[in-house]
Amino acid sequence: MSAANSASSGFDIKRSLIETIVAGLLALIVFGPVVGVVLDGYTFNAEPARVAWLVGAVMVGRFVLSLFFQSGTGQRMLQGFDSGGSGVHVLAPDYKSRLRYIIPALIVIAIVFPIFANKYLLTVVILGLIYVLLGLGLNIVVGLAGLLDLGYVAFYAIGAYGLALGYQYLGLGFWTVLPLAALAAALAGCILGFPVLRMHGDYLAIVTLGFGEIIRLVLNNWLSFTGGPNGMPAPSPTFFGLEFGRRAKDGGVPFHEFFGLDYNPNVKFLFIYIVLFLVVLAVLYIKHRLTRMPVGRAWEALREDEIACRSMGLNHVLVKLSAFTLGASTAGLAGVFFATYQGFVNPSSFTFFESALILAIVVLGGMGSTVGVVIAAFVLTVAPELLRSFSEYRVLLFGVLMVLMMIWRPRGLIRISRTGVVPRKGVAP
Amino acid sequence: MSAPILELKELDVFYGPIQALKKVSMHINEGETVSLIGANGAGKSTLLMSIFGQPRAASGQILYRGTDITRKSPHFIASNGIAQSPEGRRVFPDMTVEENLMMGTIPIGDKHASEDMQRMYELFPRLKERRSQRAMTMSGGEQQMLAIARALMSRPKLLLLDEPSLGLAPIVVKQIFATLRELAQSGMTIFLVEQNANHALKLSDRAYVMVNGEIRMTGTGQELLVNEDVRNAYLGGH
Ligand SMILES: Nc1ncnc2c1ncn2[C@@H]1O[C@H](COP(=O)(O)OP(=O)(O)O)[C@@H](O)[C@H]1O
Ligand SMILES: [Mg+2]
Numbered sequence: 233m234s235a236a237n238s239a240s241s242g243f244d245i246k247r248s249l250i251e252t253i254v255a256g257l258l259a260l261i262v263f264g265p266v267v268g269v270v271l272d273g274y275t276f277n278a279e280p281a282r283v284a285w286l287v288g289a290v291m292v293g294r295f296v297l298s299l300f301f302q303s304g305t306g307q308r309m310l311q312g313f314d315s316g317g318s319g320v321h322v323l324a325p326d327y328k329s330r331l332r333y334i335i336p337a338l339i340v341i342a343i344v345f346p347i348f349a350n351k352y353l354l355t356v357v358i359l360g361l362i363y364v365l366l367g368l369g370l371n372i373v374v375g376l377a378g379l380l381d382l383g384y385v386a387f388y389a390i391g392a393y394g395l396a397l398g399y400q401y402l403g404l405g406f407w408t409v410l411p412l413a414a415l416a417a418a419l420a421g422c423i424l425g426f427p428v429l430r431m432h433g434d435y436l437a438i439v440t441l442g443f444g445e446i447i448r449l450v451l452n453n454w455l456s457f458t459g460g461p462n463g464m465p466a467p468s469p470t471f472f473g474l475e476f477g478r479r480a481k482d483g484g485v486p487f488h489e490f491f492g493l494d495y496n497p498n499v500k501f502l503f504i505y506i507v508l509f510l511v512v513l514a515v516l517y518i519k520h521r522l523t524r525m526p527v528g529r530a531w532e533a534l535r536e537d538e539i540a541c542r543s544m545g546l547n548h549v550l551v552k553l554s555a556f557t558l559g560a561s562t563a564g565l566a567g568v569f570f571a572t573y574q575g576f577v578n579p580s581s582f583t584f585f586e587s588a589l590i591l592a593i594v595v596l597g598g599m600g601s602t603v604g605v606v607i608a609a610f611v612l613t614v615a616p617e618l619l620r621s622f623s624e625y626r627v628l629l630f631g632v633l634m635v636l637m638m639i640w641r642p643r644g645l646i647r648i649s650r651t652g653v654v655p656r657k658g659v660a661p
Numbered sequence: 662m663s664a665p666i667l668e669l670k671e672l673d674v675f676y677g678p679i680q681a682l683k684k685v686s687m688h689i690n691e692g693e694t695v696s697l698i699g700a701n702g703a704g705k706s707t708l709l710m711s712i713f714g715q716p717r718a719a720s721g722q723i724l725y726r727g728t729d730i731t732r733k734s735p736h737f738i739a740s741n742g743i744a745q746s747p748e749g750r751r752v753f754p755d756m757t758v759e760e761n762l763m764m765g766t767i768p769i770g771d772k773h774a775s776e777d778m779q780r781m782y783e784l785f786p787r788l789k790e791r792r793s794q795r796a797m798t799m800s801g802g803e804q805q806m807l808a809i810a811r812a813l814m815s816r817p818k819l820l821l822l823d824e825p826s827l828g829l830a831p832i833v834v835k836q837i838f839a840t841l842r843e844l845a846q847s848g849m850t851i852f853l854v855e856q857n858a859n860h861a862l863k864l865s866d867r868a869y870v871m872v873n874g875e876i877r878m879t880g881t882g883q884e885l886l887v888n889e890d891v892r893n894a895y896l897g898g899h
Contacts, residue, residue: 526767533753533764540751542715544767544815545739 248298255294367593369562377555378535383444389582391567406469417564463578466571476500672721699871739768744817754797765814802833858895
């Protein structure tokens with residue numbers, strides 16, 4: 233493609249005109265019925281003028297774009313698209329990543345941030361961090377191990393309902409449920425994983441999609457146990473047994489009285505934020521370690537070629553299962569935070585749209601890339617919050633972002649770059 | 662002759678209702694190069710894979726250095742000295758040469774990795790030039806060399822190769838077989854599955870001919886090379 237482009241020096245008006253006409257025809261086909269026909273009761277009105285405007289705009293736009301791509305700057309941009317190229321970008325083993333500066337900077341920002349943030353901003357960032365967790369978890373499953381899981385939200389729901397149900401029926405608190413929910417989600421991942429992981433690609437996607445819906449439908453319809461669509465309350469976290477409410481239950485002492493502070497409802501969110509941030513850091517660290525351990529290598533090997541893995545005697549079911557389980561437990565953690573942050577759970581938070589959103593985070597972030605996932609999680613969850621007035625167009629925003637990504641960065645925002653593996657010190661030249 | 666390093670006794674293997682291997686018996690002695698030739702679909706790859714327990718034999722026995730490995734896990738087999746380079750090369754496309762070689766150490770761990778990598782670069786100088794190139798961007802011949810080298814990274818006593826000449830230009834096939842000869846002379850025991858009977862028989866001490874899942878003929882490489890039936894069926898009557 234770039235060869236054809238660079239062959240034509242100067243402006244090729246004829247080509248631009250042809251491209252313009254083709255774009256105009258396509259616009260006519262697409263917009264004609266959608267924009268040009270307006271229902272009016274049982275009849276309809278044709279609105280040719282509106283179609284003409286749209287098609288005109290498309291044609292002018294295409295013509296300008298076509299001329300631009302023939303100019304020097306445009307050519308360079310096109311080449312930039314192409315060199316997005318395929319595959320993993322492998323860094324020299326001694327490459328010093330810029331991350332060594334970015335990560336401490338981020339940690340400093342994260343520590344300083346709550347001082348300036350109001351409650352609203354704090355809740356938005358908590359939501360962003362929850363999606364970071366979800367993105368990191370799914371990234372192990374989809375990005376590293378290459379297993380397309382479309383029902384990931386089920387594990388998120390298990391975590392969230394784990395807190396709500398555990399509180400309701402067993403009187404368990406946030407801190408007890410946090411590890412238990414991770415375990416429960418991991419167990420669910422295992423149970424789903426065993427039969428499913430012998431499947432490949434599309435089949436796996438469909439079965440996991442079904443699993444996600446089953447969990448949601450059970451939560452929705454088991455009225456006596458889960459409260460159905462009405463949902464159920466979830467407890468707030470406690471600080472060594474101290475509650476963050478204005479008044480503690482059962483005659484206990486709430487946090488602010490214990491420390492002689494004025495009551496401030498933000499403290500609860502501040503606390504959630506701090507705990508969540510530490511958990512995200514821990515997950516980031518664990519993931520970082522795992523990708524450098526044999527199991528991480530096995531995940532990537534499996535994504536690249538299953539038959540080759542089998543010929544090395546790798547147990548592909550176990551390797552897949554470990555990725556699936558680990559991803560699920562991360563979602564379980566995220567679910568607990570979500571429930572405690574909302575103070576309430578109901579099934580409408582766990583629809584397929586959520587799975588799609590998390591998948592979008594992973595794809596947008598660049599399959600397998602940690603930093604990319606963190607950025608994408610914030611872009612896709614925080615941006616719609618901040619642009620409240622446009623929130624109706626959230627899905628449109630995803631669509632546009634995805635299309636732009638496929639054109640501009642087909643391998644994700646941040647390309648997966650792996651530091652090349654070097655054998656241990658020895659005779660290597 | 663020394664003792665057999667691998668012995669198959671009356672192996673039956675099924676894919677569902679279809680019997681792919683019928684009472685296959687054969688042996689490979691320590692230090693030998695043995696090849697298995699046969700037409701497409703004869704069951705050669707199946708035989709190789711069933712040594713690794715994928716698929717499992719329905720009946721019969723596989724003995725490796727005197728141990729029965731018929732029911733052992735693929736991991737056990739891979740970490741105890743049998744390595745294979747599967748049909749169609751199967752290198753990891755997005756990984757560099759060096760990373761592919763590192764993957765080869767999975768069965769035994771990376772204790773000897775850098776030392777072994779050096780040996781691979783000596784055996785295949787081409788790979789050394791390409792050490793940080795991604796495997797998918799290499800030529801078929803280079804990928805085949807990489808697949809063999811990756812198998813050797815687990816320090817096997819017995820190397821199983823499935824059609825290393827598949828889809829390669831004649832000159833590249835020559836190079837690959839020259840390297841295999843070198844490897845055999847260094848004492849490696851090689852079990853070679855090939856459709857390219859001419860090259861395989863010239864390289865091998867002994868060979869088996871497989872037809873429809875059965876061993877039809879066996880003999881030294883030289884004997885089979887001059888055998889009328891073999892010449893007509895597998896050597897294009899040259
Ligand atoms: N995974 C499989 N499932 C079912 N049948 C198979 C499978 N693999 C191979 N076969 C069948 O087993 C027979 C032997 O195949 P194979 O071992 O690949 O032959 P070769 O390697 O000699 O070309 C063929 O008839 C093939 O169709
Ligand atoms: Mg075959």
